[in-house]
Amino acid sequence: MTTxxxxxxxxLNAVRDMPATAREKRSAxxxxxxxxxxxxxxxxxxxxxxxxxxxxxxxxxxLIAHTRQDTAMNFNAIEDLYSVSLxxxxxxxxxxxxxxxxxxxxxxxxxx
Numbered sequence: 001m002t003t004x005x006x007x008x009x010x011x012l013n014a015v016r017d018m019p020a021t022a023r024e025k026r027s028a029x030x031x032x033x034x035x036x037x038x039x040x041x042x043x044x045x046x047x048x049x050x051x052x053x054x055x056x057x058x059x060x061x062x063l064i065a066h067t068r069q070d071t072a073m074n075f076n077a078i079e080d081l082y083s084v085s086l087x088x089x090x091x092x093x094x095x096x097x098x099x100x101x102x103x104x105x106x107x108x109x110x111x112x
Contacts, residue, residue: 004045008036034071038064 002010011032015025040048053060 001044001046003047004036004040007039007045008032011036030075038068
């Protein structure tokens with residue numbers, strides 16, 4: 001068995017070396033971190049803290065599956081919000097450029 005930090009370091013090194021886009025690598029890094037946390041919660045590492053939830057295997061697995069599904073849904077929602085915010089940022093930058101151009105043009109007309 002290994003420690004949680006060694007396991008995570010190995011997974012992140014593998015992600016860094018894989019041929020993928022920056023977006024795919026970011027997604028793979030988030031997935032590696034979440035899997036590391038899950039494995040730590042399940043006590044798979046030498047330095048894991050054991051939690052006693054007193055759940056049978058079926059209930060535990062169902063809860064884990066639902067949690068991962070909820071996390072994936074939240075990740076996708078946040079990714080969509082991030083994309084929309086980038087678009088809004090782009091539009092606001094263009095609005096600022098056009099406002100500046102309009103100001104310069106109007107000052108030019110007032111001087112003449």
